[in-house]
Amino acid sequence: MSEVYKVAIIGSGPAGMSAASRAAARKLDHVLLEKSGHLSDTIFKYQKGKHVMATPSQLILRSDQDFDAGKKEDILDKWTARTADLGVNVKYNAEVKSIRGTGPAIEGSVQKIVTRARDGSSTTTEVQRFAPPYAIELTSGETVMAENVVLAIGTQGNPNLMRCPGSDLPHVTYQLDDPYAILDEHIIVVGTGDAGIENARGLAEDSAQGNVVTVLNRAPKSTNVRESFPTAKEPNAKALVEDDAIGKLAIRYETETKAVEPGWITLATRDGEERIRCDRIIARIGSAPPRGFVEGCGIEFASADRLAFPTLSPSFESTAPGIFVIGALAGYPLIKHCMNQGYDVIEFISGNTDLKPADEPLLEAKFADLPGRKSVNEWLELLRGNIAILDGMTALQMREFMLDSDARFYKKGETIFEKNAPGSSLFAIADGSVHVRIDPNDSSKVVPIPKGSIFGEVGLISGRRRGATIVAAEDCICVEISRNAALKLQSQVPTAKRAIERISTERQLLQMFGSGLSSDDVREVVDTAKIMQVRAGEPVITEGADDKDVFVIRVGSMIVEKDIGGKPVFLSYLPAGSYVGEMALIDGGQRTATVRAAIKSEVIRIDGEAFRRVLDAKPALLERARNDMEGRRRTNAFIESKKDGFSGVVDLYSEQAKFLVAQGLGEATDVLLIDERLCVGCDNCEKACADSHDGLSRLDREAGKSFAHLHVPTSCRHCEHPHCMADCPPNAIHRGPDGEVFINDTCIGCGNCQRNCPYGVIRMDKVPPKKPSLLNWLLFGNGPGPGEPPYKWSKKNTKYTGDPQVDEALDRKKAIKCDMCAGIEGGPSCVRACPTGAAIRVSPDEFLTVARLENEGA
């Protein structure tokens, strides 16, 4: 307690370790606190032999520690050795409980922490900040004093704790090291994720252990394990259900813990409370991000958004003076970034304020092609000053933001993007102005967008193609903001979020209702419009209701259903960009059908009265709306008339549509559908796929669900907002010119996309060697023939060179997925190669139409 360190670094991952190494090299008085017994716990827990990648490759590493792509074990060994060489003062098994300032209270520096309970209520606590030095209290009870604190704890967090009475008893545990060491106990496993399932099965595996294992599951029992075990991998859940069926262990469905006491547990079940024996509880109920702890230290986050990061100065200092945040917690998940920041933050703390960030050369390159010689900082200032939505950003955020974005110069008349081109990026005008072409055939019909504003937001929000061609009206400089950067921007800067929402609502309305409107006409509508999130299956319009609002689908998709003869009958499918609800407004009366979200969606709710006034003022618009409505009405009438004569067919059509929506068609843009009445099972689709793509098939014909002879095989649906793109460290997944979602060569094989894809369409595999030609096979029987070569053949024919680097590359597994045969004349091979016409690729709005009902013979 006597010593006050100059700097205490919490967390010994790449960021913290690099910081401590810099501190040791600079002979700074420091301590590195690590909660586990070794360095870099997260990487330590990677699976054995995992290949760790060093991306982005163009970023220069600036650290006292070495880092190169390689095996996890080698990297950790190097780091550990180097840490010892540098004489870093590491304190292992030091888990931090709290950090508080011991100096005088800082006047006016109060942090409000809002905590939200499950029921939606929130409480606000206020924390007064105190000046350094900081007292860092450890779970062991020890206290470490330091003038500066560097928080590099990553985002993994701590396990969620049980909250019922008695949950603090010692036999309530949150991990299980060796399931085989536990004998003759009554054990309750809480949590049905993979960890809980693996623990439970381990404990019950050998009946000689004599354990009585009960798994508590909040979900109800279902034949579909995906429903009853939504967070677990399917094989795991199936194995557990099987163990339950043969009596190895017991699963209790719709059950939660009520109270815990030594030797017993009280359960809340559907049929009331029940008290059973219990010697040990293993709770595997996920982990909480460390936000609560971080906020408790007096560190403010940029917004309440779940994705938000702490607010930091250019030198990584948080709102608590003397506490610095770096690494993944600061929003930088890549190892190289983390290590550079570790170095930088110690330099800043030691007073080296002239240090240029390591990303300086990258940013210089970004601005190199722009006219006017300006420094990186000048450019950043210019962009922030001129572009309205960037106004609220800090210098550090601007740098990070620009790494993911591009600044470009466009000559007058140059096309920035074309109508119907795919693209999910947002553009902002830093200088000059652009024109939106309203009429593709007449280049004189344009709408100007001035300096400081944005465009391209429709692609960003809905994930659909560009709605109009944009042309530079004069020489201008635009920033293209990638989707990831735009999402980050919105979570970091709430004003930016609101500005983007408002502009996008206005534009969407103007685009939808045609060129006769100006932004003044719709001002009132935009002012009263609200953006609403709709959960999958939730209705926005209910049949028979009296409301008059109009909804614009902004993200996701909706299905329209009508109650006929007591059964909901599917009427139509509405993709993002459609509007719905105008019928009741124009004709009056009750809602004639129910509209519910096919997947999690976002709608703009437009006040009916305000919209009515716009319609009244613009007769042309009313006329158009009436025409649009007429088509809908015909569909309704058609289905209702068919219902009497062919109710079976209508039911089937309706059920099939619901099945397809349940299979994720609601977010698909292009999906492979097989008509089982035509499919002869020749697997030529798979073979064709493999032969068009390096010998690996990206589709599994037989797998996947079927309903009423319609089969949805395991193949990419090219989702509007691809789940696979959400967390790709090298940013290797993109949407291509034909709307295909593809993975490029920079894939590092981390498997995130595979885990994130809810449809299981991504596989991790290595590219097999090249096969002999088809003729060679046909005439001489050389090679394995068409389709994916068998594993054995690939193994035998892989030509290893003996050079470990080349061989490693030959063996490296990469993520493989459908790219819709982009760039191959003729389109998807699977469809072209189907001999019977069973396989087609369609977009849901093409397929889910009433025309289908007619084809089915109604």
Added chain:
Amino acid sequence: MATIASKRRTGASRQRTSTHEGFLTHRKGRWLKISALLAVALIALYIFVPLPGQHFGSTWLGYTLGTIGALLILWLTMLGVRKRAITPGRWSLKAWTSAHVYLGLLLIVVGTLHSGFEFGWNVHTLAWGLMMLVIVSGMFGIWVYATLPRALSDNRYDEDGAITEKQMVEALRSIDRQIHDAAQPLDSEAAALVNRSLEEDPFAGSFWNRLTGRYPRDATRSAASGLRQMRANKPRVADDPIEKVDALLTRKEAMLARMRRHLKLKSWLQAWLYVHVPVTFALIAALSAHVVSVFFYW
């Protein structure tokens, strides 16, 4: 009620369809119509064009028909290459199949007219006979392709939805594991019976077994009936392990039957090709002999 966003497509090199259309009805039966028209025209030519009475094959119409027929046979054979050569381009194997089917049927007319209805025990009639055999096997193939997929699909459905072949094997394995556990208390005689069922490979059986779907010496069925006989001679007890095993064996039998139906249908979908393709090669050989010989003798 609502308005769908206008369709936005780049109009890339791909043909878009929005519904399933089988190879028999491809483009509203385009190849059916073409073939039918050609057949009618050729028959009319044969009837109405005056030609010398003997050796129709060596008349101009005969040569024309022969050349058309020979080229058609070679082109029809090329389907096997087209199916396997996944080259870029706007071709569709479905269109090829459709054309293959109807032009193949047209070959009956072309080939038979070319013969001038002169048949005998010679290489010429052999070529015609082989051609007819290929066509008939092909017609059987059309019937198989048109009817069995639906049966194959129906067989995969149960109350929980459709299951795949892989899932069938998994289900069998899972039942096997349960049988194994449940059979532990059985005496050695009964255990031996059960064991034979466990050791049985679900894919075992000859090609004939596959095609007929009959497996007369099935170990699971004999195990189940053996157990039932054993139990009949024993006093009834509560929780009889034999009863439990019997119930599981019955479940296994049902799953095995479904799996075998699946294999049977799949075999039929392929079996006809074992006639169609080899005979095609025999046909090409006979055809070559026919072509060479006619140039020698006529």
